[in-house]
Amino acid sequence: MRKYIINGILALGLLSFGACNKSEKTAQNHPAEGQVIDTLVSTPNEMYQGVLPCADCEGIFTTITLAPDQTFDKTDYYLGKNEYFTEEGSYTVDASTGIYALSSNNDKATQYYQREEGKLVLLNDKKEKNTGANAHTYELEQLSNDDYHFTQSPVEGFLIIGHEVSSFRPANSAKVYWIEDPSGELQKRYEVIVKDKKTPYFPVKANLVLEKDTKKAEGFAEDYDGVVVVKKLLDLKLISVGN
Numbered sequence: 077m078r079k080y081i082i083n084g085i086l087a088l089g090l091l092s093f094g095a096c097n098k099s100e101k102t103a104q105n106h107p108a109e110g111q112v113i114d115t116l117v118s119t120p121n122e123m124y125q126g127v128l129p130c131a132d133c134e135g136i137f138t139t140i141t142l143a144p145d146q147t148f149d150k151t152d153y154y155l156g157k158n159e160y161f162t163e164e165g166s167y168t169v170d171a172s173t174g175i176y177a178l179s180s181n182n183d184k185a186t187q188y189y190q191r192e193e194g195k196l197v198l199l200n201d202k203k204e205k206n207t208g209a210n211a212h213t214y215e216l217e218q219l220s221n222d223d224y225h226f227t228q229s230p231v232e233g234f235l236i237i238g239h240e241v242s243s244f245r246p247a248n249s250a251k252v253y254w255i256e257d258p259s260g261e262l263q264k265r266y267e268v269i270v271k272d273k274k275t276p277y278f279p280v281k282a283n284l285v286l287e288k289d290t291k292k293a294e295g296f297a298e299d300y301d302g303v304v305v306v307k308k309l310l311d312l313k314l315i316s317v318g319n
Contacts, residue, residue, distance in 0.1 A: 123250040124196045124216035133157050137315065138216060140178075140189075140196060142167065148178055155316060158273060175203055194218045219250035223301075226288045230310055235282040237266045240296050244282065244304060253304045254297035256289065265312045283311040 122142045127135040134155040141149045148167050153160035165180040176196070178187045188199040198214040199205055206214045224246050233246040235255070244255040257263055262284075270278040285308035293303050 120221055123219045125219060126216040127155070127213065128198060129210065129213050130154065140216060150178070153279070153315065158314065175199065220248060221250050224249050224251050226286050226304060228285065230283050230285050232283050234279050234315070235266065236277050236279050237263055238277045241277060243300065251301040253302050254293065254300040256303060256305045258305065262306050262309050265309065269312060269314060279315060281313050281315050284309055
């Protein structure tokens with residue numbers, strides 16, 4: 077799951093979320109069973125992303141990847157602070173409620189989510205849903221595992237370049253591609269944007285024209301869903317709530 081660890085904070089598409097509220101009301105009952113879907117994660121891995129409320133930042137851009145072997149990867153990108161953290165661990169499932177208990181290898185407190193059709197819903201420590209006007213901000217949407225078809229049209233997505241890493245994920249897609257930059261322009265622009273960031277793998281928003289490389293992937297590229305070649309760089313910028 078190496079590519080998911082490195083690329084976990086890549087895009088859900090255009091980011092959006094409601095105002096943060098630490099005093100959000102919570103329901104007194106467990107989530108309704110009628111909303112629960114099949115609780116078994118199937119192959120391939122399921123990836124969910126969204127912006128969760130944050131007490132002291134613009135929002136937490138969170139990505140969770142669930143694997144069929146009951147392990148997970150999770151990344152949290154703090155918008156406005158330009159910081160992100162990764163963690164791995166295992167999860168258990170309550171089949172009667174569809175509630176997933178995520179236990180981190182970092183000894184962090186267990187987090188609870190309910191798996192519903194096309195989304196994961198963050199619960200409180202009592203396994204209850206949040207309610208109120210901003211309840212939707214506790215939801216992570218599932219990304220598509222369908223193959224992405226590249227054309228001559230620009231593609232918005234999220235880019236990471238670093239040691240042994242050069243990856244791009246189209247918006248709203250769970251597919252992660254090794255990206256080749258023949259001219260070197262993309263890497264130069266990327267390094268200018270991330271030069272003062274602490275992490276070695278920092279994501280940025282990219283708007284590119286890409287071409288799928290049909291040759292067999294080699295080396296590190298073998299871990300990805302394919303190889304794409306940069307034909308034109310249109311825009312590169314830090315991730316924010318507005319973009």
